[in-house]
Amino acid sequence: MADRMYDVCIIGAGMWGSAAAYHTCLVPDTKVCLIGPEEPTSSQEFNSRAIHGAYYDEVRVTRTNMGSVICSELSKRSHEGFDKLEKNTGISFYTECNNVNFGPVKSQYITDCKRTSELLQTEHVLLTGDQLTQKFPYLNMALTLGSNIECILQLSKCGLVNPRKLVAAQKTAADLHGCDIFNTTVDQITEKYHTPSVGKILEVVTEDGQIIRSRKVLICTGVFTLSKPLLPSHLLPDMKLVPTQTLRIELSKENVDNMRDMPSICSFTREDNQRDGYICPPVIYPDGKTYLKIGHGRLRYLKSEEVAEWYRSDGDPEVTEKLMGMMKRFFPGLIPISTHTDTCAVTVTRTDMPYVDMVTPEIGVAIGDNGGGAKFCYEIGRMAAKMIAKGCWDYDLPAREFEVRFKEPKQ
Numbered sequence: 001m002a003d004r005m006y007d008v009c010i011i012g013a014g015m016w017g018s019a020a021a022y023h024t025c026l027v028p029d030t031k032v033c034l035i036g037p038e039e040p041t042s043s044q045e046f047n048s049r050a051i052h053g054a055y056y057d058e059v060r061v062t063r064t065n066m067g068s069v070i071c072s073e074l075s076k077r078s079h080e081g082f083d084k085l086e087k088n089t090g091i092s093f094y095t096e097c098n099n100v101n102f103g104p105v106k107s108q109y110i111t112d113c114k115r116t117s118e119l120l121q122t123e124h125v126l127l128t129g130d131q132l133t134q135k136f137p138y139l140n141m142a143l144t145l146g147s148n149i150e151c152i153l154q155l156s157k158c159g160l161v162n163p164r165k166l167v168a169a170q171k172t173a174a175d176l177h178g179c180d181i182f183n184t185t186v187d188q189i190t191e192k193y194h195t196p197s198v199g200k201i202l203e204v205v206t207e208d209g210q211i212i213r214s215r216k217v218l219i220c221t222g223v224f225t226l227s228k229p230l231l232p233s234h235l236l237p238d239m240k241l242v243p244t245q246t247l248r249i250e251l252s253k254e255n256v257d258n259m260r261d262m263p264s265i266c267s268f269t270r271e272d273n274q275r276d277g278y279i280c281p282p283v284i285y286p287d288g289k290t291y292l293k294i295g296h297g298r299l300r301y302l303k304s305e306e307v308a309e310w311y312r313s314d315g316d317p318e319v320t321e322k323l324m325g326m327m328k329r330f331f332p333g334l335i336p337i338s339t340h341t342d343t344c345a346v347t348v349t350r351t352d353m354p355y356v357d358m359v360t361p362e363i364g365v366a367i368g369d370n371g372g373g374a375k376f377c378y379e380i381g382r383m384a385a386k387m388i389a390k391g392c393w394d395y396d397l398p399a400r401e402f403e404v405r406f407k408e409p410k411q
């Protein structure tokens with residue numbers, strides 16, 4: 001298999017790469033491979049890893065009421081794609097669940113979310129903090145935040161995905177359409193001239209010594225994009241790496257029973273209109289226990305070489321304490337049985353939009369999730385697949401929205 005030549009090689013078998021692999025396989029006469037390590041399942045394996053995915057746990061929120069109309073549209077299209085994917089692969093990863101966004105009355109973000117909800121005709125209701133608490137009595141928003149908040153409760157086309165199962169479904173769909181999948185890490189990519197009739201080809205060298213040849217390469221390596229020499233050194237995407245951590249709270253049966261109708265929650269009370277936190281409703285984890293999960297927004301940045309260590313750390317105790325404080329204020333009746341901290345990282349682009357672009361005539365990227373790329377992974381994969389197969393933009397939304405910005409060369 002290692003000597004085979006591919007039309008498209010996709011690097012990074014996470015949420016975007018596995019979607020791109022599936023969609024590229026649908027392009028006629030295109031031989032595709034997907035290279036990337038599977039996520040570890042044991043802590044021992046996790047701690048020995050230098051490369052991680054951002055889809056390691058059990059729940060991601062999907063919604064179509066974001067500030068960005070384009071990202072919401074991609075999310076809406078992905079929602080339809082998720083449905084097809086579940087039917088075609090028999091792997092179920094999606095659960096319907098309402099979503100609530102809240103922030104100060106008339107804040108820019110909430111105003112933008114309302115506009116998006118109207119433009120995309122999303123089924124939603126507007127509520128005050130008091131009305132939200134009346135609807136979900138275990139959730140004390142008004143008491144916590146005062147009366148100066150407004151909420152958008154999305155009632156359909158939103159839910160929760162299990163990210164590991166979603167990746168498994170996308171890889172299964174790719175495999176069913178002839179994709180070769182390599183469970184390994186790429187160390188570098190080099191350009192070679194083959195013969196005049198074949199032209200330039202790329203040699204993708206893996207850490208276990210395989211050399212995989214391809215006419216084109218699509219890089220979907222998330223937070224670890226700059227950790228290996230995958231791109232020419234003068235064409236490095238301008239993106240920052242943000243450490244994140246989540247607090248999982250094991251719930252009592254009584255709490256679980258009370259919270260059955262809980263929506264996912266996204267809070268936007270920061271003055272810069274960035275998300276300051278989100279809460280996922282109770283979800284059963286592989287240990288059979290039910291957890292409520294809270295995460296935070298952008299707090300600081302990491303250097304590329306610090307990311308792997310951050311993943312293996314226990315996170316920042318001060319942040320854990322703040323997250324616990326928020327949970328106790330939002331849910332006055334919460335009785336935690338146990339708590340767990342998980343660390344992860346996300347990317348932030350200069351444009352706050354994903355970078356889906358050709359970097360050279362043969363190499364494309366689909367990177368830059370800005371912390372929320374699970375909800376539209378299916379459609380980003382389709383957009384990137386069409387681009388890499390054709391070698392240029394081939395999607396019905398404007399290319400400029402997804403244009404990659406490069407780091408300034410060092411003097």
Ligand SMILES: Cc1cc2nc3c(=O)[nH]c(=O)nc-3n(C[C@H](O)[C@H](O)[C@H](O)COP(=O)(O)OP(=O)(O)OC[C@H]3O[C@@H](n4cnc5c(N)ncnc54)[C@H](O)[C@@H]3O)c2cc1C
Binds near residue numbers: 012223
């Ligand atoms: C804690 C947390 C909570 C989140 N919650 C939400 C949410 O509720 N809703 C939402 O929409 N989004 C959420 N996100 C964001 C979402 O998970 C990411 O946007 C999504 O995973 C991005 O997909 P990706 O393919 O770009 O990156 P990933 O899913 O991380 O995939 C990248 C893949 O590339 C592989 N890779 C890296 N380097 C190499 C290499 N050299 N060779 C081969 N493979 C390589 C990695 O192993 C990985 O599998 C959350 C993220 C985190 C961390």
